[in-house]
Amino acid sequence: MQRIVIVGGGAGGLALATQLGKRLGKKGQAEITLVDAARTHVWKPLLHQLAAGSFDTHAEEIEYLAQARWNHFKFRLGRLEGVDRAAKTVQLAASHDEAGREITPAQQLGYDTLVIAVGSQTNDFGTPGAAEHTIKLDSPQAAKRFNDRLINACIRAQTVPRSAGSGRLTVAIVGGGATGVELAAELHASAKVLANYGFDHIHPEKDLQIVLVEAAPRLLAQLPERLSDAALRELRKLAIEVHTNEKVVEVTADSLKMASGKVISSSLSVWAAGVKAGDFLKTLGGADPLETNRLNQLVVSGNLQTTDASIYAFGDCAACQQPDGTWVPPRAQAAYQQAMYLVKALPRLQRGEPVSPFVFRDQGSLVSLSEYSSVGSLMGSLTKGSFFIEGQLAKIMYWALHKQHQLALGGWKKTALITLSEMIDRTYRPRIKLH
Numbered sequence: 137m138q139r140i141v142i143v144g145g146g147a148g149g150l151a152l153a154t155q156l157g158k159r160l161g162k163k164g165q166a167e168i169t170l171v172d173a174a175r176t177h178v179w180k181p182l183l184h185q186l187a188a189g190s191f192d193t194h195a196e197e198i199e200y201l202a203q204a205r206w207n208h209f210k211f212r213l214g215r216l217e218g219v220d221r222a223a224k225t226v227q228l229a230a231s232h233d234e235a236g237r238e239i240t241p242a243q244q245l246g247y248d249t250l251v252i253a254v255g256s257q258t259n260d261f262g263t264p265g266a267a268e269h270t271i272k273l274d275s276p277q278a279a280k281r282f283n284d285r286l287i288n289a290c291i292r293a294q295t296v297p298r299s300a301g302s303g304r305l306t307v308a309i310v311g312g313g314a315t316g317v318e319l320a321a322e323l324h325a326s327a328k329v330l331a332n333y334g335f336d337h338i339h340p341e342k343d344l345q346i347v348l349v350e351a352a353p354r355l356l357a358q359l360p361e362r363l364s365d366a367a368l369r370e371l372r373k374l375a376i377e378v379h380t381n382e383k384v385v386e387v388t389a390d391s392l393k394m395a396s397g398k399v400i401s402s403s404l405s406v407w408a409a410g411v412k413a414g415d416f417l418k419t420l421g422g423a424d425p426l427e428t429n430r431l432n433q434l435v436v437s438g439n440l441q442t443t444d445a446s447i448y449a450f451g452d453c454a455a456c457q458q459p460d461g462t463w464v465p466p467r468a469q470a471a472y473q474q475a476m477y478l479v480k481a482l483p484r485l486q487r488g489e490p491v492s493p494f495v496f497r498d499q500g501s502l503v504s505l506s507e508y509s510s511v512g513s514l515m516g517s518l519t520k521g522s523f524f525i526e527g528q529l530a531k532i533m534y535w536a537l538h539k540q541h542q543l544a545l546g547g548w549k550k551t552a553l554i555t556l557s558e559m560i561d562r563t564y565r566p567r568i569k570l571h
Contacts, residue, residue, distance in 0.1 A: 137164070137166060138165070138166040138167070138248050138486060139169070139247050139248045140156060140168050140247070140251065141245055142171065143171045143216045143251070144172060145170055145172035145177050145200055146180060146471065147179060147180060147472060150177050151472060151545060153170040153204075153209045154207045156479060157204070157208040160483065161208035167210070168209035171211075172200060172211075173214065174277075175199065175200055177198040178198075183278075184322050186280065187273055187278075187282040187319060188325070189287070198545065203545065213239065213240050214230075215229045215231070216228065216416070217229040218422065219447070221424065221447070224247055225246050225247070227242070228240075248446065250448070251449070251482075252417075252420075252442075254417075256413050256414075256453060257412060258408065259412040263385065263386065264386045268387075269389050269405055270387055270405040270407040271404075271405070272407045272408075273319065273407075273408050274411075282404075282406060286323075290305060305344050306344075306402050307346050307347070307406070308347045308349065308402035308406070309349065309406045310384050310406065310407045311406075311409030312349070312409075313409065314501075316348055316350070316408040316409070317348070317371065317503055318504050320348050320371060321371065323346055327344045345377065346374075347378075347402070348371065348378045350409075352381070353380055363503065367505065384409075390403070411452060413434070414453070417434055418432050420434075426444060434453060435454075436448070438457075439481065440481075440494055448478065450471060450478065451475075452466040459493065473496060481494075
């Protein structure tokens, strides 16, 4: 029986394991194993809401063990540490609990086909102080850590007099991409709710100052200019301070320093600019490592194969060039499309049958501005034209993207039940997480 090991339980990796489990694992045609360092999955586009405390993580998290049981694959807890290509084994590091006690020992896992889908991490470009004084919003654990610090900062701010011309609490966000823009709007909305739960001195425009810093000439620089303009217009309505063309050159415990000489005070700083794959990918494979690029991404062919024919990679950790010479962008929709491609391609490739190369089909981009609005471009690649949507229609489309993810993992019945529970949940729980 073929042993297919998938490392990385993000949106793409979990969808691939789920679908292969249904198609191959259920019929006994292959043994599917998913490996991840965490025990639960959270859809990455929701991290800004998790950071702001505006959704219940327990309602949203998917337990890998339960998902595996329901969809005919296995789950192993562990972090990828190395690959022995000759022996066809992956090395997993030991896992520990918060007290340092060992949960699982270091272990090896054999494979016939290995799929690497470990995603990406925030790239601070070696900026002095960034590692020590900012939270990088690239994992559920980091988002929860930010939320804890935010609530603590709000409690602390209740006792600190506000200085003239500045907020009592300042949150600085480095990076004007989708994550930074969405977090800024979500924090503004959360501050309004906080005022109703005892934080009567945290007004979102008087007592909470939200500052967004972007090195490029405009926000959402990778997306159409009209979308950027609409997002900037909405943020300015919320009195969110936006600085473009400003490169952060140093971060301290209470400030950001710019190349221009400008200094921005900050009570809490978030780094949401730039992405790269994990450094460990550069040496994956030992003495004969797999080929990577300058962002540590594994270089893959049109079939998503690395320089080792039995090892595949996709999503943010892979560099895949398209037939037209462009590269697949590091976006959630690309990872999902690649996962669905591999669901069909892997069985054929294992039988020695030819398959067409993967082609990314850009379905547009959507950016959520919390309860205030959403903006986006839909249908078609940005180079071949798209049409702009804003407001309620864009919000519905953003919601539909989340539902598409739930459908891929749970099917129609489970998604319908989840949606119903979300509607009921809103009637009795606080709109934000307060602990």
